[in-house]
Amino acid sequence: MGFPGRFVQLIMDYISGIDFAVMVNGEECGYIQPGKGLRQGDPLSPYLFILCMEGLIALINEAVEEGSWVCLTWFY
Structure with missing residues (x-):
C-alpha cells in the first residue's frame, strides 16, 4: 500500500516484540515470547484490521x- x-x-515491532516474564512463587523463572503480540482489546487492533482488509481488497481487485x-455471484 x-x-x-x-x-x-514500527508496526511489526509493535505486534511481535512483546515478552512475558513467568513468575513461580514470586521468582522469575523464564520468559515467553508469543508468536502474536497483538491482543484482543488492544487499541491499535481495529486500525490494523482495517489496513489489512484494505490491502486484501486491493490485491483481490488487482487479480480480478x-x-x-x-x-x-450466487442467487438463491
Missing part, C-alpha cells in the same frame, strides 16, 4: 482486473 519501510517496521480471480 506504499507505506514507508520505517512505518512498517488481470483475470486471475473470477468473482461468482
Whole structure:
C-alpha cells in the first residue's frame, strides 16, 4: 500500500516484540515470547484490521482486473 519501510517496521515491532516474564512463587523463572503480540482489546487492533482488509481488497481487485480471480455471484 506504499507505506514507508520505517512505518512498517514500527508496526511489526509493535505486534511481535512483546515478552512475558513467568513468575513461580514470586521468582522469575523464564520468559515467553508469543508468536502474536497483538491482543484482543488492544487499541491499535481495529486500525490494523482495517489496513489489512484494505490491502486484501486491493490485491483481490488487482487479480480480478488481470483475470486471475473470477468473482461468482450466487442467487438463491
